[in-house]
Amino acid sequence: MDICYSCGGDIAVIKDRPYHYDECGLKVIIHGITQYDCLACGETYASIPNTQRLHLLIGSHICEKRKALLRPDEILFLRKDLHLRAKELAKILGASPQAVSRWENGKKPIGETHDRLLRALYMMYASEQANHVICQGALDIFSELPAKSERKTITETEEIVLNPQEWLSDTGDCCSI
Numbered sequence: 001m002d003i004c005y006s007c008g009g010d011i012a013v014i015k016d017r018p019y020h021y022d023e024c025g026l027k028v029i030i031h032g033i034t035q036y037d038c039l040a041c042g043e044t045y046a047s048i049p050n051t052q053r054l055h056l057l058i059g060s061h062i063c064e065k066r067k068a069l070l071r072p073d074e075i076l077f078l079r080k081d082l083h084l085r086a087k088e089l090a091k092i093l094g095a096s097p098q099a100v101s102r103w104e105n106g107k108k109p110i111g112e113t114h115d116r117l118l119r120a121l122y123m124m125y126a127s128e129q130a131n132h133v134i135c136q137g138a139l140d141i142f143s144e145l146p147a148k149s150e151r152k153t154i155t156e157t158e159e160i161v162l163n164p165q166e167w168l169s170d171t172g173d174c175c176s177i
């Protein structure tokens with residue numbers, strides 16, 4: 001990129017600034033992304049390579065979270081990355097489409113069983129896509145998930161921070177780093 005797409009102004013290339021990947025709907029901070037700032041109008045651009053792998057990694061981080069059940073934004077991310085409509089995910093999980101909508105809009109927390117099932121489904125999907133086990137330790141993760149009585153608030157948010165070596169190499173085993 002040489003000039004600004006908006007105004008044609010000069011561009012500064014920035015390599016060392018963490019990128020807040022708000023487009024994915026979650027708090028994700030990525031290191032190693034080249035960014036471009038327009039010196040004239042202030043517009044900023046980012047070049048994000050290998051978004052498929054990036055999304056698999058974000059999904060895996062979500063599935064490996066142990067302290068709390070899945071939040072609405074996390075459920076939505078996993079469903080979108082599975083390329084499923086709410087109705088389709090509902091059928092797969094044995095839930096009603098209304099239940100899936102309520103989990104995603106925060107009106108009702110996901111239950112423990114559906115939480116585990118959705119994680120397991122995504123872990124299998126991610127591993128298939130990546131052609132290797134991308135998310136490990138399911139038994140440990142699931143055994144450390146809170147029960148209903150100790151459930152944390154679903155609004156609790158947590159940042160996911162990704163480093164380049166985690167997702168820019170095709171051979172790297174992401175989640176063991």
Ligand SMILES: [Zn+2]
Nearest residue numbers: 004007038041
């Ligand atoms: Zn500009």
